[in-house]
Amino acid sequence: MVFQCSKVLHSSSLLVKSMLPIRIWRCDIPYSTKNVHHTPVMLREVLHYLNLQPGQVVLDMTFGGGGHTKAILSTVPEVTVLALDRDPTAVSLAEDLAKEHPGRVKPLLGRFSELQSLLSHTKIRERSVDAVLLDAGCSSMQMDQAQRGFALSKDGPLDMRMDGDRYPDMPRAADVVNTLDQQALTSILSAYGEERRAWKIASAIVEARRSTPIVTTQQLASVVAGAFPAAAMYARKDRLNRPSHVATKTFQALRIFVNDELNELHAGLCTAQTCLRPGGRLVVITFHSLEDRLVKRFIHGQDLSNLDEFHFDQKQKKAKFSVRPKEKSEHWSPVKRKVVTPEKQEMLENPRGRSAKLRAVLRL
Numbered sequence: 001m002v003f004q005c006s007k008v009l010h011s012s013s014l015l016v017k018s019m020l021p022i023r024i025w026r027c028d029i030p031y032s033t034k035n036v037h038h039t040p041v042m043l044r045e046v047l048h049y050l051n052l053q054p055g056q057v058v059l060d061m062t063f064g065g066g067g068h069t070k071a072i073l074s075t076v077p078e079v080t081v082l083a084l085d086r087d088p089t090a091v092s093l094a095e096d097l098a099k100e101h102p103g104r105v106k107p108l109l110g111r112f113s114e115l116q117s118l119l120s121h122t123k124i125r126e127r128s129v130d131a132v133l134l135d136a137g138c139s140s141m142q143m144d145q146a147q148r149g150f151a152l153s154k155d156g157p158l159d160m161r162m163d164g165d166r167y168p169d170m171p172r173a174a175d176v177v178n179t180l181d182q183q184a185l186t187s188i189l190s191a192y193g194e195e196r197r198a199w200k201i202a203s204a205i206v207e208a209r210r211s212t213p214i215v216t217t218q219q220l221a222s223v224v225a226g227a228f229p230a231a232a233m234y235a236r237k238d239r240l241n242r243p244s245h246v247a248t249k250t251f252q253a254l255r256i257f258v259n260d261e262l263n264e265l266h267a268g269l270c271t272a273q274t275c276l277r278p279g280g281r282l283v284v285i286t287f288h289s290l291e292d293r294l295v296k297r298f299i300h301g302q303d304l305s306n307l308d309e310f311h312f313d314q315k316q317k318k319a320k321f322s323v324r325p326k327e328k329s330e331h332w333s334p335v336k337r338k339v340v341t342p343e344k345q346e347m348l349e350n351p352r353g354r355s356a357k358l359r360a361v362l363r364l
């Protein structure tokens with residue numbers, strides 16, 4: 001199923017991607033997991049809402065640094081974890097963990113959209129899994145390694161592919177910014193970054209690349225900064241009221257586009273629906289409003305398959321994304337009606353998780 005997230009990128013991001021040439025910018029430094037650590041977000045709440053019992057099977061769809069999985073293994077006796085990630089570096093950590101816990105961890109390398117096929121090669125049957133955890137977005141391992149090209153604060157090649165080198169022809173962020181025209185870049189920035197200055201930033205990118213291709217994160221950050229008047233440079237704030245870099249939304253938009261994250265999220269939710277047993281629980285953590293709106297609509301049973309209904313554009317989002325209060329899903333019942341957010345203390349200790357939203361539902 002193809003899920004479309006923007007009226008502008010009409011034939012899904014894949015069509016725009018097919019217009020991109022094979023990338024020219026390479027990073028040959030092998031990824032490493034040394035000295036990188038991911039603090040699991042809302043760990044206490046995740047364990048509480050998953051409500052796992054001894055001997056059950058849980059699917060961790062976003063293994064990452066394994067923080068949630070490790071806590072599950074150490075708190076629930078004889079539980080088995082199916083540990084999925086699209087990032088080969090994360091899956092190699094899952095393989096190490098599988099050696100420490102023989103028979104209790106099954107590493108799976110792939111995307112949400114590939115999970116159904118991966119599961120068909122295991123003994124896991126439809127409607128048999130006891131709980132699913134989906135902790136969306138990037139891990140600290142990805143963000144903190146300059147050579148992965150996700151982070152604004154670190155200079156590295158403009159890459160951003162969560163899959164690493166699994167698909168060598170997959171476009172990197174550098175391919176996107178150096179190839180697409182101003183209109184397409186504007187669409188990406190406004191659809192996936194909800195960036196009000198999308199047109200201005202796209203224009204600055206097109207202008208800058210005329211003289212030199214934009215190939216590093218710092219180059220892009222300074223090109224984006226150039227599209228803002230001096231007074232606006234320090235005006236944006238994050239949820240903790242700290243100054244936020246003006247290129248933050250641009251980086252988010254490119255990352256979502258490169259990794260086709262919203263289509264993937266939808267595919268992941270559909271697979272969770274297929275593999276959970278009646279009474280099984282789904283816990284989803286999201287980090288920005290595009291993801292949370294999608295999850296909210298999905299668990300309210302709204303049909304997300306009509307591609308033309310989806311407009312992630314600012315003016316339309318209220319009308320398109322408001323969830324009609326009486327709407328009830330035939331597949332899900334809430335474990336907790338309201339969205340759960342991190343405690344103040346956790347936000348201070350782990351600012352990266354400050355925008356997290358957790359939703360917990362029961363499969364009917």
Ligand SMILES: C[S@@+](CC[C@H](N)C(=O)[O-])C[C@H]1O[C@@H](n2cnc3c(N)ncnc32)[C@H](O)[C@@H]1O
Pocket residue numbers: 038039040041061062063064065066067068069084085086087090110111112113135136137138139140162264265
């Ligand atoms: C926020 S991190 C998860 C962190 C993890 N819960 C922990 O405690 O260490 C998200 C992980 O999900 C993976 N991921 C994101 N989208 C994915 C997709 N479509 N398919 C499979 N894995 C995905 C990323 O590669 C990343 O490692």
